[in-house]
Amino acid sequence: MIRTPRLILRDFRPSDLDAYCQLRAHEDFQQFYPSRDVSAERSGELLREFQRWATENPRLRFQLAIAEPRLGLLGSCGLRITVADQGQASFGCELGPEYWGHGYGIEAARALIGYGFAELGVHRVLAETLAENRSALSLARRLGMRVEGRHRESRHFRNRWWDTMTLAILSSEWEG
Numbered sequence: 001m002i003r004t005p006r007l008i009l010r011d012f013r014p015s016d017l018d019a020y021c022q023l024r025a026h027e028d029f030q031q032f033y034p035s036r037d038v039s040a041e042r043s044g045e046l047l048r049e050f051q052r053w054a055t056e057n058p059r060l061r062f063q064l065a066i067a068e069p070r071l072g073l074l075g076s077c078g079l080r081i082t083v084a085d086q087g088q089a090s091f092g093c094e095l096g097p098e099y100w101g102h103g104y105g106i107e108a109a110r111a112l113i114g115y116g117f118a119e120l121g122v123h124r125v126l127a128e129t130l131a132e133n134r135s136a137l138s139l140a141r142r143l144g145m146r147v148e149g150r151h152r153e154s155r156h157f158r159n160r161w162w163d164t165m166t167l168a169i170l171s172s173e174w175e176g
Contacts, residue, residue: 087123
C-alpha cells in the first residue's frame with residue numbers, strides 16, 4: 001500500500017469489480033481502446049489478473065487501485081518490471097472520466113514511479129500510448145518523461161490505424 005496526501009494505492013479487491021467495470025464502461029474512457037478491451041467481461045479478467053500479480057514472488061507487476069477515502073475507486077496505476085535484471089519497467093494509469101483534471105493521476109503516478117525507482121531499483125520507466133491520447137501524453141511529460149519514438153500505424157482497432165508514442169524517464173532524471 002502506498003499513501004499520498006489524498007490517495008491510497010492498494011492491491012485490487014474482489015469488491016472493486018463493479019466500480020472498476022463502471023469506470024471502464026464510460027464512453028469517454030473507451031475512446032482509445034478496442035471495444036473488446038473495455039467490456040465488463042474483459043474488465044473482470046483484468047481485475048483478477050491484477051490480483052494474481054499481487055501474489056507473485058518475486059513481485060514484478062504492480063497494477064494498483066487508486067482509491068480516495070471519500071470517493072472510493074478512482075482508477076488504477078501500474079508499474080510492470082519487464083526486464084528484471086536490467087531495471088526496465090512499463091507504466092500506465094487509468095482514471096474514471098469524472099476524476100480527470102483533479103490531479104489524481106499525477107499524484108498516483110509520482111508515488112508509484114517513485115516507489116519503483118527508490119524501492120524496486122528500477123533504472124528506466126517507459127510509457128506507451130496512442131499519439132492522439134493527449135491526456136496520457138501530458139501526464140507522461142509532467143512526470144518528466146521524454147519522447148523516444150513515434151510508431152506509425154502500429155495498432156489497429158475501431159476500423160482504423162493508430163500511431164503510438166513511447167516516452168521514458170531514467171532514475172537519474174527523476175525528480176518525483
